[in-house]
Amino acid sequence: MSIIRNEWGSMGYLNGQVSEKLKKLKGVLRKWNREERYTLDRRFNEIESRIRCLDEYSDVRDLFELELEELKILYLELRVFSRFKESIWRQKSRMTWLKVGDSNTTFFHRAVKFKAKRKTVYGMKIGNEWLSDPKVLKVKMFNFFRNHFSCHSRKWSMDLELNFKRLRDIDIASLERPFSMKEIKEAVWSCDENKAPGPDGFNLCFF
Structure with missing residues (x-):
């Protein structure tokens, strides 16, 4: 630089x-x-x-x-x-x-x-007991998930109220505004920095 x-x-x-x-x-x-x-x-x-x-x-x-x-x-x-x-x-x-x-x-x-x-992982605390033997850990983990997934399933119900948000008039007007210099600069800066706009080899990263 x-x-x-x-x-x-x-x-x-x-x-x-x-x-x-x-x-x-x-x-x-x-x-x-x-x-x-x-x-x-x-x-x-x-x-x-x-x-x-x-x-x-x-x-x-x-x-x-x-x-x-x-x-x-x-x-x-x-x-x-x-x-x-x-x-x-x-x-x-x-x-x-x-x-x-x-x-x-x-x-x-x-x-x-x-x-x-x-x-x-060298060990794990299950309940109040610290376990480090892989064989014991496998048994404990298997029993934990077996008990967890063997619970009776519950039927859930939910009432959906889909009140979609609508754009305000001021927001709609902002979408039709001409591009500002700040927006143009952000668009150029977001281009692939390895692309060269000309044959001279200087890419966007350089500029």
């Missing part, structure tokens, strides 16, 4: 010539991409390596509180990097069918594995 802001501000002599500004800006961004593209890959690999290390620890022992917090932060950071990386390749390939998160990466498998571990 700082590069774009500085370059755009330095082209004051081209005021009103948006297409010329975009041409010059494209050259600057290409140079930046050549210099910085490896930084993303390097940080991505560092995060993956650390997560892999913590996963190996979790297979042999319970992780410490600080390690769990670090793992949570790493997953969040990796998710941001993954979406950013996929967004770059989607724009480069010009393929609209590729959605963020569709790539079959090992990161998503690890995330599911970690989430499953955190959702594991």
Whole structure:
């Protein structure tokens, strides 16, 4: 953002010539991409390596509180990097069918594995008794739902009064008003950000 802001501000002599500004800006961004593209890959690999290390620890022992917090932060950071990386390749390939998160990466498998571990139920309190034996839990749960669904069914009756709401005259008039600048802006901002309105390659996300 700082590069774009500085370059755009330095082209004051081209005021009103948006297409010329975009041409010059494209050259600057290409140079930046050549210099910085490896930084993303390097940080991505560092995060993956650390997560892999913590996963190996979790297979042999319970992780410490600080390690769990670090793992949570790493997953969040990796998710941001993954979406950013996929967004770059989607724009480069010009393929609209590729959605963020569709790539079959090992990161998503690890995330599911970690989430499953955190959702594991080790015990349950039924009545005043705490149970942790799986066999006993299965019997208790089966008996609970069997008793619950074996109750006599009740016949319910309900009188429906369907008083539909009607639009007021002022609301009807608002539907026929010309579009405001705010509504137009909201419509443009809701467009697919990866679509480029012209052949120059600058998509709506950039603007």
